[in-house]
Amino acid sequence: MTSIPHDTPGEPDPLRALGLERLRRRTSMKWRTYPEDVLPLWVAEMDVPLAEPVVRAVTDALALGDTGYPAGTAYAEALAAFAAARWNWHGITPERTAVVPDVMLGVVEMLRLVTGPGDPVIVNPPVYPPFFQFVTHMDRRVVEAPLGPGLRLDPGVLEDTFRETTARGGRAAYLLCSPHNPTGTVHTLDELTTVAALAERYGVRVVADEIHAPLVTPGVPFVPYLSVAGAERAFALMSASKGWNLAGLKAALALAGPEAAADLARLPEEVSHGPSHLGVIAHTAALRDATGWLDALLAGLRANRTLLAGLLADRLPGIRPHSAEATFLAWLDCRALGLGDDPARAFLDRGRVALSSGLPFGTGGAGHARLNLATSPEVLTEAVRRMAAALA
Numbered sequence: 001m002t003s004i005p006h007d008t009p010g011e012p013d014p015l016r017a018l019g020l021e022r023l024r025r026r027t028s029m030k031w032r033t034y035p036e037d038v039l040p041l042w043v044a045e046m047d048v049p050l051a052e053p054v055v056r057a058v059t060d061a062l063a064l065g066d067t068g069y070p071a072g073t074a075y076a077e078a079l080a081a082f083a084a085a086r087w088n089w090h091g092i093t094p095e096r097t098a099v100v101p102d103v104m105l106g107v108v109e110m111l112r113l114v115t116g117p118g119d120p121v122i123v124n125p126p127v128y129p130p131f132f133q134f135v136t137h138m139d140r141r142v143v144e145a146p147l148g149p150g151l152r153l154d155p156g157v158l159e160d161t162f163r164e165t166t167a168r169g170g171r172a173a174y175l176l177c178s179p180h181n182p183t184g185t186v187h188t189l190d191e192l193t194t195v196a197a198l199a200e201r202y203g204v205r206v207v208a209d210e211i212h213a214p215l216v217t218p219g220v221p222f223v224p225y226l227s228v229a230g231a232e233r234a235f236a237l238m239s240a241s242k243g244w245n246l247a248g249l250k251a252a253l254a255l256a257g258p259e260a261a262a263d264l265a266r267l268p269e270e271v272s273h274g275p276s277h278l279g280v281i282a283h284t285a286a287l288r289d290a291t292g293w294l295d296a297l298l299a300g301l302r303a304n305r306t307l308l309a310g311l312l313a314d315r316l317p318g319i320r321p322h323s324a325e326a327t328f329l330a331w332l333d334c335r336a337l338g339l340g341d342d343p344a345r346a347f348l349d350r351g352r353v354a355l356s357s358g359l360p361f362g363t364g365g366a367g368h369a370r371l372n373l374a375t376s377p378e379v380l381t382e383a384v385r386r387m388a389a390a391l392a
Contacts, residue, residue, distance in 0.1 A: 011292045013300035014048035015376055023047055028248065034354050039383050042344075042354045046245040046328060046374035051293035054244060057285035058278055070099060070251070070277040078287040079238060079253055085291075086214070089227045096256045098267050101274030103211045103237045103252045104130050107175065108138055109271055110235040110254060113263045114205040115140055115173050120165040122174045122204070124153060125362030126331070128181040131209075132362060135175070143172075146363045151183045151322055151331075155194045162202040174199060176208040178225055179216060182331045182361060182370040184324020186216055189223045196230030205260075206234040211252075214243030216326040218298055232259040240283035242327075243294055245374075251279030297374075301328050304373045304380055311381060315388040328374035331358075335367035337391065344369040351390030353383045 024031055030045040061067065073094035080092035100106035111121060117139040123131045125144050135142050145161040148154025158174075165172040176195065179186045187195075199206050208225035216222040226236050239252035252275070256264035286294075308330055312319050320333040332355075334343035344357040347369070358368030373380065 011296040013303075014051075014293065014297050015046075015300040015304065015374065017049050018047055018376070020379065034348075038348065038352045038354050039379060039386065040354045041372045041375060041379075041383055042356045042370070044242060044329065044372065045247065046297075046372075047376060047379070048245055048297065048374065050246075051244055051286060051290035053285045053289035053293075054246070054282050057281050057289075058249070061278060061281050066277070066281075068277055069273070070275050070280040073097075075099060075251065075280050075284045075287075076253060078284045082214075082287040082291070083224065087222055087224060087227075089224050091224070091227050092255060096258070096261050096264060098254045098264055098272065099275045099280060100237070100252050100254050100271055102241065102247075102250050103209055103239050104134050105271075105274065106237040106252050106254045107207055107209055108134055109267060110207045110237070111135070111138065111140060111173055111175070113235075113266055114207075115171050119170060120172045122158075122161050122165060122172065123362070124177065124180070126151075126182060126358065126364040126368065127177050127361060128209070129360035129362075131175055131177070132360070140173075144363050147180075147183070147185075151180075151185055151364075153187060153191050153195065155191075155198065158195065159198050159202075162198055162204050166202045166204065171205070172203075173205045173207055176206055176225060178208050178210050179212045179222070179326035181212060181327055182329050182356075182358075183322050184327045184329060184331065186220050186222060186325040189221070189228070192223055192225055192228045193230065196225075196228045196234070199234070200230050206231065208234065208236040210236050210238050211242050212327045213238060214240070214294060215298070215301070215328060217302060218295070220325045222326070226255055226257050232257040235260055235264070240286040243297075244283075244286040244290060246279070246282050246286065249276055249279035249282040251275040251283045301373055304375075304377060305330065307377055307380060308371070308373060308384070311384040315384050316391070328372060330371040330373050332369045332371055333367065334369055339367075341366040343367065347387050347390055349390075351386040353386045353390075 076094040076097040120143045236255045318336040322331040344355040356370035358365035
């Protein structure tokens, strides 16, 4: 998949736009879970103002009273144009898409189409904790196929797991995180081609969570799973929510490969009642009109990742950050600090910095923490200062 040059519109870095005083007026989870003396660098919310085209689209809809039920294919068309321009991928057709409430609820619905109660769903830990929570809540069985060296997909482990879970002729699904959360790994074309071949060999249905796809570092090729040869029976879930900070405006798209279209057609009609009409409007505007804002964000995130690496080398050399190519998250190996399995607890209690504990990410999470980079350089610098002071 060819990497397409990003825009250079000269927009200001949105990560530098808001101060702590204004951010603390927010009432979302990030800013209301902990007391005011805690710096929250945990849940995947960004400290940014919304892109102006998104604000304008939602404001115009409110002025019109356009707050009914979602309809039409504008979201799918906007994503198709974004994918063609950004990733040189022309494989999205509205006929093989469905609007779903959000990515994780879309994942659940895709898994329901191709598995039954008790069937195995394979994941690659350390991985996004809701993978475990949502899969078990829907009465499927989580099977771990841990990441291998360099925190990359391990084809040998995947093949062994696919073979074992289908040995008795039952159904199995593979929930692929691409790009990977929490490591920020961007899977290569060769890696994904191997996944598709293995899935086809063992009859495993692939559901790819691609919510972080817009957040791939410029110059790094992102390969949509459905663009890979052999992935025709797979599904993918995409959304503008992570790239443009729209988690509170619910909407996502389920995409089906050509040979999965009949399965997607069985999606219950009531699933389409879950997305927010304002969410669809916001996501469509982001994908269609706010790519310049996204590019400014990506530049800011790259600068923050460099800043964090330098701060840690200076103040906390015992922490080893994983070298990421996507997301606004940093996966921190804290095992050399002697803080036990849950270093995030120590940084919260002693330093008043909230990180995500590595433990809920499954195998490989102990001794690790996840840090949200999508904040100002000043907040990031203060967070590392506090973390270092917590160990003094």
